Amino acid sequence: MxxxxxxGVDLGGTKLLAGAxxxxxxxxxxxxxxxxxxxxxxxxxxxxxxxxxIRESTGSEIEAVGFGIPVLMDHRTGRAVVGVHTxxxxxxxxxxxxxxxxxxxxxxNDGNTSAMAEHLAGAAQGYSEAIVLTLGTGIAGGLIIxxxxxxxxxxxxxxxxxxxxxxxxxxxxxxxxxxxxxxxxSSGSALAREAxxxxxxxxxxxxxxxxxxxxxxIGPFVTELAHDGDAAAIEAIALIGSRLGxxxxxxxxxxxxxxxxxxxxxxxxxxxxxxxxxxxxxxxxLPFLADHLSIVPARFGVEAGMVGAAALAYDQLARAATA
Ligand SMILES: [Zn+2]
Numbered sequence: 524m525x526x527x528x529x530x531g532v533d534l535g536g537t538k539l540l541a542g543a544x545x546x547x548x549x550x551x552x553x554x555x556x557x558x559x560x561x562x563x564x565x566x567x568x569x570x571x572x573x574x575x576x577i578r579e580s581t582g583s584e585i586e587a588v589g590f591g592i593p594v595l596m597d598h599r600t601g602r603a604v605v606g607v608h609t610x611x612x613x614x615x616x617x618x619x620x621x622x623x624x625x626x627x628x629x630x631x632n633d634g635n636t637s638a639m640a641e642h643l644a645g646a647a648q649g650y651s652e653a654i655v656l657t658l659g660t661g662i663a664g665g666l667i668i669x670x671x672x673x674x675x676x677x678x679x680x681x682x683x684x685x686x687x688x689x690x691x692x693x694x695x696x697x698x699x700x701x702x703x704x705x706x707x708x709s710s711g712s713a714l715a716r717e718a719x720x721x722x723x724x725x726x727x728x729x730x731x732x733x734x735x736x737x738x739x740x741i742g743p744f745v746t747e748l749a750h751d752g753d754a755a756a757i758e759a760i761a762l763i764g765s766r767l768g769x770x771x772x773x774x775x776x777x778x779x780x781x782x783x784x785x786x787x788x789x790x791x792x793x794x795x796x797x798x799x800x801x802x803x804x805x806x807x808x809l810p811f812l813a814d815h816l817s818i819v820p821a822r823f824g825v826e827a828g829m830v831g832a833a834a835l836a837y838d839q840l841a842r843a844a845t846a
Contacts, residue, residue: 527546527720528543528544528583528585529544529586529588529589530544530578530834531550531636531829531830531832531834531836532570532573532588532591532829533590533591533636533826533827533828533829533831533832534558534590534591534609535593535610535660536609536659536660536821537557537559537659538555538556538559539554539556539558540553540829541554541555541574541576541577542823543830544830548644548833551581552577552580552581554577556814558609563611563614566610567620571719572623574588575693585626586626586627586790586840587840588620588629588834589621589628589629589636589831589834589835589836589837590616590629590630591631591632591634591635591636591637591829591831591832592630592632593632593633593661593663593842594609594611594612594616594632595678596630596631596632596678596679597679598674599677599678601630601660602614602615603630612698616630617630625714627836628824628839629836632665632679632681633657633663633828634663634665634681634682635665635681635835636829637663637665637787637821637823637828638655638665638681638784638831639665639831639834639838640823640830640831640834641831642655642672643831643834644834645822646820646821646822647667647784648782650782651669651670651781652669652779652780652781652782653666653667653781653783653784654666654683654774654778654780654783655667655786655827656683656767656784656785656788657787657827658709658710658767658786658790659710660698660710660711663712663787663828664677664682664683664782667780668778672681674787683774684705685705685706686770686773687702687705688705688770688773689707690702691703692708693707695707708766708767708770709764710764711742712788714742714746714759714760714789717759717762721758721759722740722755725755728753729748729751730756741784742804743788746760746789746791746792746795750795757795761795761799762799763789763796764795764797764803765800766803767796767799768799768801768802768803768807769803771803771804771818772803772808775804775808775812775816776808776812779812781815781816781817782819783816783818784821785797785800785821786820786825786827787825787827790821790824791824793820798817816818
């Protein structure tokens with residue numbers, strides 16, 4: 524019998540990751556695309572192309588495709604109602620994709636799929652209450668409550684990136700109408716912004732030298748400079764880490780999780796990010812809460828959204844089979 528496979532697709536604000544995932548959540552074939560600034564029609568073509576590439580490279584029968592996309596999903600209708608970082612609003616995305624791919628399609632918010640992967644087989648496995656934060660272009664969030672993904676009344680719960688941490692702060696990105704949102708302070712975009720600011724006031728730093736060489740200070744490059752020991756790059760990561768701790772403290776006060784898992788591109792910074800995040804969260808939490816909390820990196824790293832999208836599809840197929 525051919526091995527079972529489901530294709531998981533994680534669509535972010537800047538890139539798409541797709542992979543053939545087995546029932547034990549092992550990843551077999553991968554495809555990646557850049558999606559920055561694409562219009563809706565081109566974006567849909569790029570998604571279909573990436574899925575077809577995986578279908579052709581895996582010898583297995585593909586049962587379904589699971590998607591994690593950065594939108595508010597209305598679970599009553601399956602429609603993407605707001606796309607903060609992608610042009611998918613007001614699109615019946617699952618129907619459109621099912622028709623173009625000729626396969627069953629399951630869709631959820633990317634923060635939810637990441638949380639699902641980490642809870643089923645990653646850093647949050649075995650914890651009944653967990654919060655998973657994915658730091659990328661923005662901040663995606665997923666809440667595990669009583670061992671289940673919590674979706675809220677309409678399916679949009681877990682928009683942790685848009686929790687206000689500075690009521691007077693900078694205006695948020697995309698379609699968000701608020702200001703001082705968590706993702707303005709602790710996302711990959713925020714890291715790039717802080718690195719540019721620090722480069723301008725630390726002329727002797729590697730950050731400043733990189734700017735003089737015409738390099739763009741994107742998150743992964745800043746992280747690389749920090750791992751190489753540049754004090755200014757380390758400071759930029761520590762800054763967004765300590766601000767992340769504020770968001771974590773707010774969440775822990777509300778939900779009392781056993782564990783907070785941090786994933787997404789920014790977690791490549793590892794302890795340079797998590798150390799300041801723990802210190803800041805601990806300093807704000809009541810002592811009892813701080814003593815019973817772990818803040819750890821995601822096991823699936825940048826692949827959590829993709830693996831979780833496949834996990835979502837396996838879960839939905841199993842529920843349909845027993846219904
Ligand atoms: Zn916002």
